[in-house]
Amino acid sequence: MKPALMAAALLLLYGGTAEADIYAYTDSSGVVHLTNVPAGNDRYRMVMRTPKMAVAVARADFNRVARRRYQGLIHAAANRYQVSSALINAVISAESGYNAGAVSPKGAVGLMQLIPATALRFGVANVFSPTDNINGGTAYLAHLLRIFSGDLKLAVAAYNAGSNAVIQAGYHVPPFAETQAYVPRVLAYYQHYLNGGGTVSGENRQPVANAAPQLIQVSNP
Structure with a gap:
């Protein structure tokens, strides 16, 4: 994934959350999945740690x-x-x-x-x-x-x-x-x-x- 595209995706994901560590994994089709809520899915690995925002x-x-x-x-x-x-x-x-x-x-x-x-x-x-x-x-x-x-x-x-x-x-x-x-x-x-x-x-x-x-x-x- 191009750095600019990754950065844009992370900004979209980060917006509106109080705390947004970013997790990602790439599936067999080459699609990168990004989330701030891995929900116990062990395929995700943290790719960016963000500081907790004050409420x-x-x-x-x-x-x-x-x-x-x-x-x-x-x-x-x-x-x-x-x-x-x-x-x-x-x-x-x-x-x-x-x-x-x-x-x-x-x-x-x-x-x-x-x-x-x-x-x-x-x-x-x-x-x-x-x-x-x-x-x-x-x-x-x-x-x-x-x-x-x-x-x-x-x-x-x-x-x-x-x-x-x-x-x-x-x-x-x-x-x-x-x-x-x-x-x-x-x-x-x-x-x-x-x-x-x-x-x-x-x-x-x-x-x-x-x-x-x-x-x-x-x-x-």
């Missing part, structure tokens, strides 16, 4: 194409749980930047960054599945909105810090630096989407298939 970096430039593609799932969850689609989009924007494979240092996973206990509580079978993750995260938001009587600020704070932290703070945003920064960021996204920013309400509402490992095949000259 905040991945969130900063969220994937606008993915945002459009996920609107069908978001609107379905909004209708199912009676939660504003603008709020769901706001949480996803702040949590993962629409990266279904995002994993935080604390172990939160997927579009809505569900921790294992929350995923289990709300019946999420596969946290990397956009459908399951969005449904679980939206169910959790609906639950928090009920606990805090529809108070958006407190529900968003609880999504980040936990409902007990909000209650122990006297039904105020807890005095944690992360939560204090998180709440206004989510609310700003919410207002942006509520006002039609990013054309979320009119974007493609067709459901999308569950995310699959990123794989590029390139012919070996």
Whole structure:
């Protein structure tokens, strides 16, 4: 494979991932298979090691194409749980930047960054599945909105810090630096989407298939 072609393929594969060590193997037909998710396939060998990106970096430039593609799932969850689609989009924007494979240092996973206990509580079978993750995260938001009587600020704070932290703070945003920064960021996204920013309400509402490992095949000259 020509170096320029390999470099281009690696850039495509690397884009949008928080950590993307690159693995490759060449099959009997001369096709080079590249992936960042070898999934136990012993034919793959690491060809490039990349540093782990901070989750905040991945969130900063969220994937606008993915945002459009996920609107069908978001609107379905909004209708199912009676939660504003603008709020769901706001949480996803702040949590993962629409990266279904995002994993935080604390172990939160997927579009809505569900921790294992929350995923289990709300019946999420596969946290990397956009459908399951969005449904679980939206169910959790609906639950928090009920606990805090529809108070958006407190529900968003609880999504980040936990409902007990909000209650122990006297039904105020807890005095944690992360939560204090998180709440206004989510609310700003919410207002942006509520006002039609990013054309979320009119974007493609067709459901999308569950995310699959990123794989590029390139012919070996």
